[in-house]
Amino acid sequence: MAENPTTALTAHWRLPPFFTLQPVATTRVEQLALWRTLIVDFCREQRLASLPLDAASGPPFANTAISRALDAAGRRAVADALIAAGEAQWVAGAAGERLLVWWRPLAHWADELSRHLRSAGGSVFTMAELKSTDADSPVRGCELYGLGADLVRAAVAELERTGRAATFGSKPSVAGGDDDEVGVKLL
Amino acid sequence: MRRGVGISGLQRQQRHESQLKKVGSELGHQNAAELRRQLDALRQRIEGFAFEHRGVINRDPVFRAHFNRLCAASGVDPLKSSKGVWAQLLGVGDFYYELAVQVADVCMSTRAQAGGLIAVGDLHARLGRKRGGAGRAISRDDVLCAVAQLRQLGGGYAVSTFGGGEQYVRCVPLELDADHNALLTLATPSARVTRARLAQELGWAAERADAALATLLREGVLWVDVQGPTGEPEYWVPCIWQRAESCVAPADGGQAGKRAPRREDRAR
Structure with a gap:
């Protein structure tokens, strides 16, 4: 994660009380709306598909220059606000820990993945291949490439949900577990 | 018998009065x-x-x-007669209506950070950026004129002065009493205030400080920070802070000291 200030970290990111969850309801609503914009812009700018909620030592949740950090309750409130606005969702199996932030909608990622795999040829892949960042990865050149396993899993799940793909093989017993051996077939 | 008494006297008197009235009203006309x-x-x-x-x-x-x-000074108000000859002639009425809409827009968009108070200078600068080109430059007076127009529409628009005479536009239906003004004035140099300082410098009892803080917190004018160096809650005034911040870096809102690494970042 970049240590340099970014344009997504706007003026209020330097305002100390921005990092204290405001006790007054209306102010908190406004504060969380500012946080939502900041998080989505930050993730877009840094090309972060998922954001760990426990990383509170640097941007976006902490500003070391002013010695302020949003505490766990505050980060959770921001996450809940993002989810309620449809701008994020928990990573499957990591609820409360990692957040997929939709600076592009999930449908876009699913479309991209499906389009790319079809144009690359082939219709059956393993999750290991789709998550791979190797030079010969079938997703190389796709917009998803290099954005992390969380996003690939979410995109595959979306394709499955919308009837455009089916998964088979040894699925992990817990969501988010080792799914390298899972097969994905485009329909 | 005195002259003028009796029917004829009364009639004469009436005639006299009506003539006077007639002459008077003619003169008046x-x-x-x-x-x-x-x-x-x-x-x-x-x-x-x-x-x-x-x-x-x-x-x-x-x-x-x-x-x-x-x-x-001459009792002709070009602003109020937007439908009349002035608007056709000049578009002057429209000019202020347009500016008023922009003022409202800026106030609304900064309300989240500023709690409905914005320094006139800050508002002026933001309007300048919003309007872009130099062809339609606006003055502080224009901003105040536009606010005065908004005031007629209600919605709580008004101008307040506190803290070294700086004027602030209020865009929430918020009445600032003497205590609020004193608190905001005390907060002006550092954009924040604590209970301890209210007690020390204004001699306020805890209840009095709490009442003023509670009102301004409720209106969103104050934001609380509990991570300050002393651990005591610090009450920040975002609109005052914003003013200081925008003085440091009027162009992009970034702090002057922080721009250097960003430039390096771009160059890399």
Whole structure:
């Protein structure tokens, strides 16, 4: 994660009380709306598909220059606000820990993945291949490439949900577990 | 018997009074007509002047301010007559309506951070950026005129002064009493205030400080920070902080000291 200030970290990111969850309801609503914009812009700018909620030592949740950090309750409130606005969702199996932030909608990622795999040829892949960042990865050149396993899993799940793909093989017993051996077939 | 008593006397008296009235009202009509004629002439002169100089009026904020003052002094208000000859002639009424809409827009968009208070200077700068091109430059007076127009619409728009005479536009239906003003004035240099300072510097008892803090917190004018160096809650005034911040870096809102690494970042 970049240590340099970014344009997504706007003026209020330097305002100390921005990092204290405001006790007054209306102010908190406004504060969380500012946080939502900041998080989505930050993730877009840094090309972060998922954001760990426990990383509170640097941007976006902490500003070391002013010695302020949003505490766990505050980060959770921001996450809940993002989810309620449809701008994020928990990573499957990591609820409360990692957040997929939709600076592009999930449908876009699913479309991209499906389009790319079809144009690359082939219709059956393993999750290991789709998550791979190797030079010969079938997703190389796709917009998803290099954005992390969380996003690939979410995109595959979306394709499955919308009837455009089916998964088979040894699925992990817990969501988010080792799914390298899972097969994905485009329909 | 005294003269004038009796029916004929009364009649004569009535006739006399009605004649007096008639003469009086004729004189009044003449005076009113004369005044109206003079006012019309004055208005025509101002209109002629305005038409002749409309380019400058629209373009030059200082000239516009002088012109507005002249109009106000002569009882002609170009702002209020947007439907009349002024708008057709100048678009001056429209000018302020347009500006008022932009003022409302800026107030709304900064409300989350500023709690509905914004320094006039800050508002002026933001409007300048929003409007872009130099062709329609605006002055502080123009901003205040536009706020005055918004005020007529209700919605809590008004101008307050505290903290070293700096003017702030309020865009929440918020009444600032003497305590609130004292608190905000105390907060002005550092954009924040604590209970301890309210007690030390204003001699306020805890209840009094709590009451003022509670109101301003509720209105979103104050934001609380509990991570300050002393651990005591610090009450920040975002609109005052914002003003100081925008003085440091008017262009992009970034702090001057933080820009250097960003430039390196781009170069890399």
